[in-house]
Amino acid sequence: MYGLEQVIIQFLLNFTSQESINTILNDPRIVAIIIGGLVAASGGLLGVFLKLRHMSLTTDAISHTILLGIVVAFIVMSSILGLEPDLSSPGLILGAALAGVGTVILTELVQRSGLIKGDTALGLVFPLLFAIAVLLVSRFTSNIHLDNDSVIVGEIGVAWANTNTHCYTGCEDVVITPEHPAARVGRVCTNCSPGGINPRSPEAVFTEQCSNCGTYNAAEAWAQGLTDVQPLLVLWPRSITTMGVITLLNVAFILIFYKELKLASFDAALARALGFKPGWLHYTLMILVSITAVGAFDAVGAVLVVAFFIIPPATAYLLTHRLGWMLILSPFLGAISALVGYDLARANLLGWLPFSELIPGLTWNTSISAAMVIAQFIVFLLAWALSPEQGFVAAMLRRQNQRRHFEDQVVMGHILNHQETLEASQELATDTLHQHFRWTPARTQQVLRRLRRLQLIVITQNRVQLTEPGVRAALSFEQTLRTGS
Amino acid sequence: MQRELPSSVPLMTDSNSRRPALPGGIWRSLGITLMAILLFVLITNQFFNVRYDYTLLVVALGGAVLGLLSGVIGSFAVLRQQSLMGDALSHAALPGVAIAFMLVGRQMGALLIGAAIASWLGAQFIRAVTSTTRIKQDAAMGITLAAFFAIGLALLTIIQGQQNASQAGLAQFIFGQAASIRLDSLLTIALVGSAILLITALFWKELKLLTFDPVFAATIMRTQPVEALLSTLIVVVIVMGLQVAGVILMVGLLIAPAVAARQWSRRLDQMVVLAGIFGAFAGGTGAIISAADSGLPTGPLIIIMASIIVGVSILFAPERGVVWELWKQRRERVSFARRNVLISLYRHAQSHGDNYAWAPQELITGLYDGPGKRALGWLEQHNQAVKSGTRWQLTGSGLQAAEQFLNEHR
Numbered sequence: 095m096y097g098l099e100q101v102i103i104q105f106l107l108n109f110t111s112q113e114s115i116n117t118i119l120n121d122p123r124i125v126a127i128i129i130g131g132l133v134a135a136s137g138g139l140l141g142v143f144l145k146l147r148h149m150s151l152t153t154d155a156i157s158h159t160i161l162l163g164i165v166v167a168f169i170v171m172s173s174i175l176g177l178e179p180d181l182s183s184p185g186l187i188l189g190a191a192l193a194g195v196g197t198v199i200l201t202e203l204v205q206r207s208g209l210i211k212g213d214t215a216l217g218l219v220f221p222l223l224f225a226i227a228v229l230l231v232s233r234f235t236s237n238i239h240l241d242n243d244s245v246i247v248g249e250i251g252v253a254w255a256n257t258n259t260h261c262y263t264g265c266e267d268v269v270i271t272p273e274h275p276a277a278r279v280g281r282v283c284t285n286c287s288p289g290g291i292n293p294r295s296p297e298a299v300f301t302e303q304c305s306n307c308g309t310y311n312a313a314e315a316w317a318q319g320l321t322d323v324q325p326l327l328v329l330w331p332r333s334i335t336t337m338g339v340i341t342l343l344n345v346a347f348i349l350i351f352y353k354e355l356k357l358a359s360f361d362a363a364l365a366r367a368l369g370f371k372p373g374w375l376h377y378t379l380m381i382l383v384s385i386t387a388v389g390a391f392d393a394v395g396a397v398l399v400v401a402f403f404i405i406p407p408a409t410a411y412l413l414t415h416r417l418g419w420m421l422i423l424s425p426f427l428g429a430i431s432a433l434v435g436y437d438l439a440r441a442n443l444l445g446w447l448p449f450s451e452l453i454p455g456l457t458w459n460t461s462i463s464a465a466m467v468i469a470q471f472i473v474f475l476l477a478w479a480l481s482p483e484q485g486f487v488a489a490m491l492r493r494q495n496q497r498r499h500f501e502d503q504v505v506m507g508h509i510l511n512h513q514e515t516l517e518a519s520q521e522l523a524t525d526t527l528h529q530h531f532r533w534t535p536a537r538t539q540q541v542l543r544r545l546r547r548l549q550l551i552v553i554t555q556n557r558v559q560l561t562e563p564g565v566r567a568a569l570s571f572e573q574t575l576r577t578g579s
Numbered sequence: 580m581q582r583e584l585p586s587s588v589p590l591m592t593d594s595n596s597r598r599p600a601l602p603g604g605i606w607r608s609l610g611i612t613l614m615a616i617l618l619f620v621l622i623t624n625q626f627f628n629v630r631y632d633y634t635l636l637v638v639a640l641g642g643a644v645l646g647l648l649s650g651v652i653g654s655f656a657v658l659r660q661q662s663l664m665g666d667a668l669s670h671a672a673l674p675g676v677a678i679a680f681m682l683v684g685r686q687m688g689a690l691l692i693g694a695a696i697a698s699w700l701g702a703q704f705i706r707a708v709t710s711t712t713r714i715k716q717d718a719a720m721g722i723t724l725a726a727f728f729a730i731g732l733a734l735l736t737i738i739q740g741q742q743n744a745s746q747a748g749l750a751q752f753i754f755g756q757a758a759s760i761r762l763d764s765l766l767t768i769a770l771v772g773s774a775i776l777l778i779t780a781l782f783w784k785e786l787k788l789l790t791f792d793p794v795f796a797a798t799i800m801r802t803q804p805v806e807a808l809l810s811t812l813i814v815v816v817i818v819m820g821l822q823v824a825g826v827i828l829m830v831g832l833l834i835a836p837a838v839a840a841r842q843w844s845r846r847l848d849q850m851v852v853l854a855g856i857f858g859a860f861a862g863g864t865g866a867i868i869s870a871a872d873s874g875l876p877t878g879p880l881i882i883i884m885a886s887i888i889v890g891v892s893i894l895f896a897p898e899r900g901v902v903w904e905l906w907k908q909r910r911e912r913v914s915f916a917r918r919n920v921l922i923s924l925y926r927h928a929q930s931h932g933d934n935y936a937w938a939p940q941e942l943i944t945g946l947y948d949g950p951g952k953r954a955l956g957w958l959e960q961h962n963q964a965v966k967s968g969t970r971w972q973l974t975g976s977g978l979q980a981a982e983q984f985l986n987e988h989r
Binding site: 145151153207216398411459460465481484486 | 728
């Protein structure tokens with residue numbers, strides 16, 4: 095990870111200065127949005143396939159149970175191996191991935207026993223594993239990095255502060271020897287002890303000792319004023335690398351196995367018949383879900399991460415039929431939601447619309463990850479309302495169009511039936527026309543206005559008549575009625 | 580897993596469909612549960628110095644009543660294949676709790692009403708999404724669960740940011756804290772609980788029909804009000820259970836006792852009673868452990884107790900359990916080996932034209948080495964075969980048994 099960061103920073107330094115990189119990376123808002131966007135992109139990509147395979151709730155279960163993997167790996171690594179793991183250590187990610195796949199396998203085992211059906215198995219397995227994890231957290235890992243609050247909401251707001259330091263120039267370690275001008279040297283009594291030899295007594299032996307001697311790396315030396323050379327430092331938030339690598343992994347997986355994934359998601363039986371191994375793909379997908387969830391765990395917690403897998407793909411599903419478009423839309427909508435969500439959490443929309451200034455007294459400071467999910471939900475609701483095919487508005491417009499079409503046909507059919515007949519003068523008088531349909535006069539006039547605008551009818555001396563195109567339209571409608579197509 | 584031979588299947592179902600799975604199965608598990616309660620109280624009291632004082636009894640009773648209600652109503656949810664609906668609805672309750680708190684402060688009644696309204700809205704949202712779009716039930720539940728929970732969390736963090744002294748009780752809704760049950764809330768729980776049980780009893784026939792055959796039910800009654808009643812009952816039970824189990828783990832309390840009870844009985848009435856008892860046991864014991872050791876949240880403890888019950892049930896339930904299944908397989912394997920050894924002896928004798936021809940042991944047990952020897956020993960004991968050195972011969976009764984078997988299966 096560290097080496098990778100170095101390569102990226104080296105690359106960025108070709109274009110921009112170290113100060114501007116640090117300004118960007120020390121801005122909590124930008125870091126939170128980048129990380130939220132990466133979580134949303136990974137979750138959104140995998141979520142599309144999970145959605146198509148009707149496994150949305152499996153994600154929910156996995157995102158809960160990875161906690162058990164993390165906690166067990168944490169306890170093993172810290173108390174048995176004596177390490178100090180953080181959430182990006184390979185051990186924890188491995189533990190989480192095992193727990194995630196374990197959940198799926200355990201659920202399938204329970205289902206296969208035939209004693210417990212379908213979703214119920216999932217509902218039994220994941221609360222149990224999560225319960226064990228929560229108890230372990232509250233019992234064994236109290237006072238350290240994992241606690242039940244960060245488990246629930248994550249810590250995306252402080253991700254910017256958790257950094258690796260990279261140094262580019264002026265990186266020489268500073269060695270402070272007693273001769274160094276910055277060294278603090280004093281005389282210290284070596285054989286004194288409380289109740290024993292007093293420092294004032296003649297037996298006391300003194301030596302010169304240096305209180306700040308030793309080796310300092312460039313950053314420490316600069317911070318403590320031990321050197322005049324300012325090192326070129328870049329503080330790089332670790333979560334960006336972790337989530338970035340996970341996102342790349344997911345993108346690579348989907349690009350490489352796109353065809354297989356598509357086939358297995360839409361028609362698993364055909365995939366098996368063609369000689370693919372859908373089972374293998376299934377478990378790989380579950381491993382990736384677990385890894386993504388553990389990467390996101392730090393940022394958004396164990397419960398909210400499920401939203402990043404479910405809501406953006408569902409939104410994309412409302413907007414398009416095509417798998418390819420879903421795979422583009424879903425991460426994109428997720429990332430937009432991350433951007434809007436951060437500002438929503440700080441009551442300051444898009445950085446330039448502060449609610450608090452518009453409405454005095456209306457300020458809040460809420461969980462960023464929760465606000466990102468709320469933003470996803472708002473996008474979902476918008477898509478539900480405005481989707482061209484499945485949205486409310488579209489449905490309303492469609493109904494209105496159908497009503498208009500129906501009205502047009504009724505009126506035109508009526509005119510066609512009567513316009514060459516004897517009673518035409520009674521049947522086709524514009525002021526009494528509404529009586530034949532039992533409509534209100536206003537509605538009838540509206541229909542007539544519309545038909546005139548379309549030049550399907552003309553009104554001459556209080557009588558409606560079809561124009562040439564009007565006759566054709568009415569006849570073709572009659573034709574369809576008769577043939578029933 | 581090996582199932583019965585096809586020919587024996589009609590026989591099995593025929594004889595079993597008219598009587599309960601195991602007469603007395605329910606009594607047996609009831610007795611086991613009672614003993615488990617006594618044992619639990621004894622062990623916690625003797626070895627962990629848990630004092631069963633007034634406060635603890637109130638907490639235990641509260642947990643037990645809530646567990647009982649979850650078990651009873653959860654049975655219907657499980658049988659209707661709506662287990663995970665409980666998960667979505669319990670998460671959906673959180674914003675209701677937060678909004679009620681913002682409006683009226685920390686009053687348990689108001690918080691529960693808020694939770695119920697939010698949970699009900701969640702149910703309506705799921706229905707609306709699945710009925711107007713192509714999105715399926717699972718994704719709709721996931722969306723509701725995550726979005727409502729996020730709204731609830733956002734509101735909770737706003738409340739916590741306001742430095743309100745009495746907001747401490749809100750986090751308990753996430754993992755559950757039984758220690759918060761006082762006598763007055765126990766009375767409320769008991770009152771609402773009796774109402775729920777009464778309603779269940781009154782509409783028993785309708786609920787049963789709707790659960791097992793909704794299509795048939797629709798032909799003879801209006802199912803919509805009954806469905807609405809059932810989902811209202813589920814929402815109310817979830818909302819009340821949140822106090823002890825918390826929003827994340829409530830689904831476990833709802834379905835685990837019902838799943839365990841399902842293993843012991845195939846009758847709805849027995850299953851509901853058992854699920855209530857199991858739920859009460861899990862709720863009560865979880866509450867006691869949590870209250871006695873205040874560092875532990877109640878929800879996870881209850882879920883672990885309930886899961887232990889499920890594990891025991893899956894292993895040991897009569898006629899369904901894993902152990903029962905293994906034992907049955909073993910028994911079948913043994914009788915299969917005995918029969919095959921007997922028939923091999925008979926066929927060998929027939930091929931030599933002598934009913935009492937001697938056959939070498941290897942010839943008979945060749946296929947069934949260990950089981951074959953044991954089977955021969957059994958035949959010898961039961962006087963159907965005799966041994967001389969390493970050779971075997973049918974006896975009169977053995978010959979008769981073999982002929983009878985072959986006649987029956989010709």
